[in-house]
Structure formats: C-alpha cells, structure tokens
Amino acid sequence: ELKVEQNPLFLSMQEGKNYTIYCNYSTTSDRLYWYRQDPGKSLESLFVLLSNGAVKQEGRLMASLDTKARLSTLHITAAVHDLSATYFCAVDMDSNYQLIWGAGTKLIIKP
C-alpha cells in the first residue's frame, strides 16, 4: 500500500527561525506537489516538483525532491507569521491518476 508520511504533523515556532517539513513516500515516483491550506480555505498549489533533484523557491519557502530517497522537504527560512497554515504534500504515481496525500503539517508561527 502506498503511503505518504509527513513529519512533523504539528509545528509551533517563533518568527525568524528556520525549519524543515519532511514528506516521505513508499513507492517510486518522480513527481510531488506541495499545497498550502489556510483555516477554512481551500488548497493552494505551492510547488510542483517533476524530477529528481528538483528545487523550487518562492519567498521564504523552498521545496526539493530526492526520488532515490523518496523524500521531499519544504524548508522555511526566517519564518514570518503569514506562513502559518497547514501544508500538504501529495505524490503522483505513473500508473494512477490519483494523488496520494500526506496527513498535513499544521504550522503555527508565533510573533
């Protein structure tokens, strides 16, 4: 059974600090997506990672993909309160049109 595991599931941190969210998955895949969800809102696409070694950056967020390790990371640099949200990773499989979702990481950044 394909599994996508995120950790931590909950993270509370201070503004200005750096931290990394991890997304591990259990099957071969070259494509992974990160989404952000604010409370009471829908999911917003953040990053699309389509190959091994892919790295994407947007502001204080940087995502990377290591398909050999079956691992993606979402790194937060000098966190600010506005980044407080729940972050989901989702894995794309060649043989299936479904995305397999992680449970989400709820990030709270305190001023």
Next chain:
Amino acid sequence: GAGVSQTPSNKVTEKGKYVELRCDPISGHTALYWYRQSLGQGPEFLIYFQGTGAADDSGLPNDRFFAVRPEGSVSTLKIQRTERGDSAVYLCASSSYLAGVNNEQFFGPGTRLTVL
C-alpha cells in the same frame, strides 16, 4: 483566468434530504476530481472524471453518493438521504492531467455541507 468554482459555498440540510453540489472546473481541464475533507484531515478521494466518464468512483462511500459530468465540463455531486456523518467540506479539483508528466490539481473553494 478563472479558477475552479463551486456552489453553494455553504449548504445546511436536514438528515434524510437530498443535496446537489456543483463544480465548474478550469476551462479546458479534462480531469476533474471530487474530494471530501473533514476537520484536521487531508483530502479524501471520492471520484475522478476524465472527460464525461467517471473513470474511478471507488472513493464514493456508498450508493447514496453519485456524481455526473454530462458534457465534460461542469460536474454535480449528488447525495441522497443525507446523514450527519456526511457533514464535511466537499472539494472539487481539476487538472490538465498528462499521465506520467504532470498532475497538478487546482482546487475550488469547497462547499461546506452541514447535515443537522
């Protein structure tokens, strides 16, 4: 351009009633997905359309749930004899799915269904 839209944004109904939830995908997107999300959980897959046909409805919880996409664009999720356990946010997503290339999905704002 216009994103995925869903109506209504909120729906409150009584147990046993019938509801319809509508999704209007991004123009040109052939793939359409319905998900259900409960508080604190990730999206739970319900059904996938490729064009007009339901290619995979394995996520529908039981036969009270049904979805259509008659012209390959707008989709309607129909729930009969609603139960309190059906209360959740129903999300629709669309993508220009290319197998093995990119399946980035774009989500609508969701319909919050409350069954009293």
